[in-house]
Amino acid sequence: MSVKIFKINEELKEYMPQEIVDLEEKATWGNPKRGVMDLPYAKELVEEHSLCAGCPESAAFRYILASLPNPEDTIIVNSTGCTSLVFPHIALHTVHPLFGNQNAVASGIKRVLEWRFPDKVKDVVVIAGDGATIDIGLDCTLQSFFRQEKITTICFDNEVYANTGGQDSGATPKGMEFKMAPGGKQWDKVPMWQLAIDSGCHYVARLTVSSPKKVEQVVKKAIYVAREVGPTYIHLYTPCILEIGLNADQGLWEMRQRDKERFKFFEYMSDEAKEVIKKKKEEGLL
Amino acid sequence: MAKLGPSGYSPYPVAVTEGVLTPPPGKALMFNEIVDEETAMREAAKAMLTRENPTIFPGPQVLYAWNEEAKKKAKLIKEMAEVLGAKIIPMYDYRPKYPKIDPEKEINPNHPNLTIWHNKIKACIFIGVHCHYANVALKIIRAETDCFTIAMCSLAGHEDAMITLRDQHAEDLEKFIRIAKEVKKELGK
Numbered sequence A: 001m002s003v004k005i006f007k008i009n010e011e012l013k014e015y016m017p018q019e020i021v022d023l024e025e026k027a028t029w030g031n032p033k034r035g036v037m038d039l040p041y042a043k044e045l046v047e048e049h050s051l052c053a054g055c056p057e058s059a060a061f062r063y064i065l066a067s068l069p070n071p072e073d074t075i076i077v078n079s080t081g082c083t084s085l086v087f088p089h090i091a092l093h094t095v096h097p098l099f100g101n102q103n104a105v106a107s108g109i110k111r112v113l114e115w116r117f118p119d120k121v122k123d124v125v126v127i128a129g130d131g132a133t134i135d136i137g138l139d140c141t142l143q144s145f146f147r148q149e150k151i152t153t154i155c156f157d158n159e160v161y162a163n164t165g166g167q168d169s170g171a172t173p174k175g176m177e178f179k180m181a182p183g184g185k186q187w188d189k190v191p192m193w194q195l196a197i198d199s200g201c202h203y204v205a206r207l208t209v210s211s212p213k214k215v216e217q218v219v220k221k222a223i224y225v226a227r228e229v230g231p232t233y234i235h236l237y238t239p240c241i242l243e244i245g246l247n248a249d250q251g252l253w254e255m256r257q258r259d260k261e262r263f264k265f266f267e268y269m270s271d272e273a274k275e276v277i278k279k280k281k282e283e284g285l286l
Numbered sequence B: 001m002a003k004l005g006p007s008g009y010s011p012y013p014v015a016v017t018e019g020v021l022t023p024p025p026g027k028a029l030m031f032n033e034i035v036d037e038e039t040a041m042r043e044a045a046k047a048m049l050t051r052e053n054p055t056i057f058p059g060p061q062v063l064y065a066w067n068e069e070a071k072k073k074a075k076l077i078k079e080m081a082e083v084l085g086a087k088i089i090p091m092y093d094y095r096p097k098y099p100k101i102d103p104e105k106e107i108n109p110n111h112p113n114l115t116i117w118h119n120k121i122k123a124c125i126f127i128g129v130h131c132h133y134a135n136v137a138l139k140i141i142r143a144e145t146d147c148f149t150i151a152m153c154s155l156a157g158h159e160d161a162m163i164t165l166r167d168q169h170a171e172d173l174e175k176f177i178r179i180a181k182e183v184k185k186e187l188g189k
């Protein structure tokens, strides 16, 4: 994709709705320093969403999309789940593969883009739920790490298969009950961030989305490291307020509680990743 | 396409099952007949000049300035609208829109009939809409409405439109505008 895609022909501009004119005039393109601080001023790349009111996944979306260093040349690969209903609303190229296959599809896209556009930086970012990443799709997720694919994987962990009404997933903590898992989860939560490190990811972060600035930092680091070194993984806690019985205004509160315990901020960098991050800091991009 | 809608829905691509295919290069398709491009252009102009609320639906390939051809076509589409006395309603992208579209200002390939119904459009031109979305939209329009659809396609054309002009580039648009002006004069408009 190119920024030209958003440039409207002058002759036909008067017929375009304001939101599309704003995408050309007020969204942040071609500026790797863009970030969550632009949110109150710039046109966002997600217009509306179809998540439950107050769903923290919507906050995660806004922060991630505001932080992509190269949105005009970013391809997002998603998967079925609550988030998949949002992708048609975002103003970037997205690909919706079969549930669980997202990291395999992203690997192929990244390789083809490198071959087709050798002189251009194209980022491939996977955004998928915990069911897709850690459960049904775990094979594809890990294989892409083993193969050292230069992609970033972001998991929206709400600790449940939310979109299908509440079954437990690999990411559900032991003992937790859901509508369709009334006996409680029998096994421990899969420590996906640790599996990611052991499987060859060069940058790994685990956090909640309670702090927009923190989300921006990890997204940028993960994308820069993926570009130059290899796979990176971000594990975000985006609680399903509907399934755990919270009100629309309680998502942030829930995340702040978990900030202190099982989603305490955690970050890992390989030596090569540290080099990249140091360089990007010197360039003023982090 | 054999006849004007509303044809109702068919599980099969409507025009193809009726034996209607896109025209060969250099020719155009008018209903279920292969005709000369000029004949089709005259009829297209006539439909736009005589039917109620004629509207041009430009798609992303002409709305955005992504290459020189697109810039030229945008100018010509504006001129075409003036000559035909047509409205312009853009199909600026293909994202499904929630909770709903504003049918006065936009047309969406997922439910193009809403815009046609709302504005009581009886003739329209699709131009610069990517083929797969033009195909879907034209089928829905024919299934649900009595709108006379004209596809000005830069590739092979669309058998689901009532008139299909294929390989339409800037010079072909100029030719169409010239013909539309003649037809307009003949109609005393």
Ligand SMILES: Cc1ncc(C[n+]2csc(CCOP(=O)(O)OP(=O)(O)O)c2C)c(N)n1
Pocket (backbone or CB within 6 Å): A080, A081, A082, A083, A098, A099, A128, A129, A130, A131, A132, A133, A156, A158, A160, A161, A162, A163, A164, A169
């Ligand atoms: C191949 C395939 N298997 C199963 C499903 C059914 N399915 C749809 S959404 C979903 C749950 C998604 O859970 P998760 O990835 O955690 O995302 P969430 O909805 O929780 O955000 C499942 C299993 C599907 N769409 N495709």
Ligand code: SF4
Pocket (backbone or CB within 6 Å): A050, A051, A052, A055, A056, A057, A082, A158, A162, A163, A239, A240, A241, A242, A243
């Ligand atoms: S079901 Fe849960 S995860 Fe899905 S949109 Fe609603 S609150 Fe968010």
Ligand SMILES: [Mg+2]
Pocket (backbone or CB within 6 Å): A081, A129, A130, A131, A156, A157, A158, A159, A160, A161, A162
């Ligand atoms: Mg989930």
